Amino acid sequence: MKLFTAEQIRALDRYTIEHEPIASIDLMERAAQAFTDWFVQHYPASRPVAIFCGMGNNGGDGLAIARLLQAQRYTVQCFVMKLKAQGSDDFETNLQRLQELTTVTLLERAEQLPVALPDDALLIDALFGSGLDRPVEGFPAQLIQFLNRTKLPTVAVDIASGLFADRPNGSGDVIVKPEATFSFQFPKLAFLLPGNAQYVGEWYVGDIGLHPEVIQQTETSWFYTDAAAARALLQPRTRFSHKGNFGRALLIAGSYGKIGAAVLSAHACLRAGAGLTSALIPQCGYKIMQTALPEVMVMTAGSNKKIVSDFPPLGAYDAIGVGPGLGKDFKTAKALGGLIEKMISPMVIDADAINLTAENQAWLAKLPRQSIFTPHPKEFERLVGPVANDYERLARAKEFAQRYQCVIVLKGAYTAVVLWNGEVHFNTTGNPGMAKGGSGDALTGILTALLAQEYDSATAAKLGVYLHGAAGDLAAQHNGMIAMTATDLIEQLGHAFEQLNHA
Numbered sequence: 001m002k003l004f005t006a007e008q009i010r011a012l013d014r015y016t017i018e019h020e021p022i023a024s025i026d027l028m029e030r031a032a033q034a035f036t037d038w039f040v041q042h043y044p045a046s047r048p049v050a051i052f053c054g055m056g057n058n059g060g061d062g063l064a065i066a067r068l069l070q071a072q073r074y075t076v077q078c079f080v081m082k083l084k085a086q087g088s089d090d091f092e093t094n095l096q097r098l099q100e101l102t103t104v105t106l107l108e109r110a111e112q113l114p115v116a117l118p119d120d121a122l123l124i125d126a127l128f129g130s131g132l133d134r135p136v137e138g139f140p141a142q143l144i145q146f147l148n149r150t151k152l153p154t155v156a157v158d159i160a161s162g163l164f165a166d167r168p169n170g171s172g173d174v175i176v177k178p179e180a181t182f183s184f185q186f187p188k189l190a191f192l193l194p195g196n197a198q199y200v201g202e203w204y205v206g207d208i209g210l211h212p213e214v215i216q217q218t219e220t221s222w223f224y225t226d227a228a229a230a231r232a233l234l235q236p237r238t239r240f241s242h243k244g245n246f247g248r249a250l251l252i253a254g255s256y257g258k259i260g261a262a263v264l265s266a267h268a269c270l271r272a273g274a275g276l277t278s279a280l281i282p283q284c285g286y287k288i289m290q291t292a293l294p295e296v297m298v299m300t301a302g303s304n305k306k307i308v309s310d311f312p313p314l315g316a317y318d319a320i321g322v323g324p325g326l327g328k329d330f331k332t333a334k335a336l337g338g339l340i341e342k343m344i345s346p347m348v349i350d351a352d353a354i355n356l357t358a359e360n361q362a363w364l365a366k367l368p369r370q371s372i373f374t375p376h377p378k379e380f381e382r383l384v385g386p387v388a389n390d391y392e393r394l395a396r397a398k399e400f401a402q403r404y405q406c407v408i409v410l411k412g413a414y415t416a417v418v419l420w421n422g423e424v425h426f427n428t429t430g431n432p433g434m435a436k437g438g439s440g441d442a443l444t445g446i447l448t449a450l451l452a453q454e455y456d457s458a459t460a461a462k463l464g465v466y467l468h469g470a471a472g473d474l475a476a477q478h479n480g481m482i483a484m485t486a487t488d489l490i491e492q493l494g495h496a497f498e499q500l501n502h503a
């Protein structure tokens with residue numbers, strides 16, 4: 001699914017008004033109706049509602065929502081933050097419509113705060129939407145601080161007031177902290193960035209019927225992978241296939257004390273459908289791997305029993321994943337440098353293999369094209385240097401992916417798959433229960449399995465990250481977020497594939 005900037009959404013809005021055609025006040029009514037339908041499903045009419053409106057179209061939405069909720073028998077108090085004489089046209093129309101039914105309280109200066117609110121009130125934030133074009137200061141900032149201080153559950157209309165939809169906020173910016181955001185037609189880019197979590201809460205998107213033709217035509221490099229998008233990536237497995245068709249995968253992983261990382265990645269590789277899974281591990285892990293995973297073929301190499309220090313010729317494999325638990329011994333580094341030089345098909349590069357690449361940047365030029373790096377934020381910074389915020393991290397990942405013609409999987413709450421062509425695909429599955437040791441090892445196994453099955457790197461990364469998160473969500477359902485382990489996640493991969501197959 002596509003993601004758009006606030007500017008692009010405004011253009012889609014204008015196009016819809018002109019070509020559907022629909023009057024802009026009716027489009028606002030549609031948006032307010034979508035919000036109200038959602039709100040009624042989530043919050044009981046027994047709770048009093050206080051709506052805070054600005055004077056632009058976000059405020060206009062708020063006024064229309066006040067009217068629609070009142071018609072649904074909610075007790076509604078409506079406040080307008082009066083910063084100027086005249087609001088937007090649709091704001092003014094909705095103000096008039098509401099004032100025919102009820103009183104609206106104007107808030108013009110700090111002395112009017114705090115506003116008395118019932119203890120069980122629900123707040124709706126319609127102060128600023130995607131039209132925000134500068135940080136909030138003065139009276140509006142005081143009002144937002146007041147709303148946050150009440151600690152009452154707050155729902156943002158379209159986007160939390162004060163949050164920029166598609167560019168970084170300053171560290172001291174004053175922004176509403178909602179428990180949920182209901183956004184029109186598309187999530188905003190800001191929702192998918194880990195640093196904004198407290199300014200978004202749970203987010204929901206309501207269809208307001210923006211013109212499908214113009215949505216299709218409008219180009220973007222930002223996407224998100226939901227079930228429908230992931231489903232479209234899945235290849236059917238035919239009845240007559242035998243193990244050779246599904247590829248030979250190799251994991252190079254493990255060191256003394258970290259053989260578990262090798263086991264987890266190989267296990268995930270098996271569960272993600274590789275025809276033959278092999279593991280190249282240090283000698284000390286031989287019995288462990290053979291016992292834990294009888295389906296895996298095990299090789300050891302090198303004279304040092306505790307680390308992988310030598311890579312035999314590896315031409316027989318369709319895909320190689322390297323890094324989980326590997327350690328950073330100089331002999332391992334030397335062997336990895338040699339492997340990178342020889343390999344021509346894309347590899348999955350994780351954990352210590354990323355750290356070693358960061359220390360040996362000359363390898364990057366020799367890297368097989370379309371290889372996949374899977375860094376968490378710290379590993380990514382080791383690779384490219386410090387970054388100031390989520391937007392800069394994405395920009396640097398795009399630059400890196402383009403320069404080295406690779407894929408960067410930036411792991412986090414909404415893992416971002418950054419492609420060599422400049423596209424960024426945010427994942428929508430997964431949960432905080434996955435922030436545990438072994439979760440990344442599982443992802444490496446999954447990606448290696450998908451590459452071995454001849455998915456191209458971009459598809460493997462998008463699909464693999466989606467399935468990894470979906471399996472994590474199933475593991476959380478069965479075991480709870482606190483108790484779930486990486487093994488639980490791997491055990492759910494089969495169900496995650498099935499669920500997607502039927503999506």
Ligand SMILES: NC(=O)C1=CN([C@@H]2O[C@H](COP(=O)(O)OP(=O)(O)OC[C@H]3O[C@@H](n4cnc5c(N)ncnc54)[C@H](OP(=O)(O)O)[C@@H]3O)[C@@H](O)[C@H]2O)[C@@H](O)CC1
Binds near residue numbers: 133134136137210
């Ligand atoms: N897209 C769609 O399809 C649909 C969108 N809809 C809705 O429209 C919303 C966007 O509305 P919008 O463009 O009128 O902007 P909005 O956010 O209300 O701000 C208004 C004004 O605030 C001002 N201002 C800005 N920053 C400020 C600051 N820091 N401090 C103080 N003032 C500041 C600035 O005016 P200025 O002060 O510069 O004159 C600006 O013009 C969108 O979020 C959605 O809810 C739906 O109704 C229908 C379908």
Ligand SMILES: [K+]
Binds near residue numbers: 125126127
């Ligand atoms: K808002």
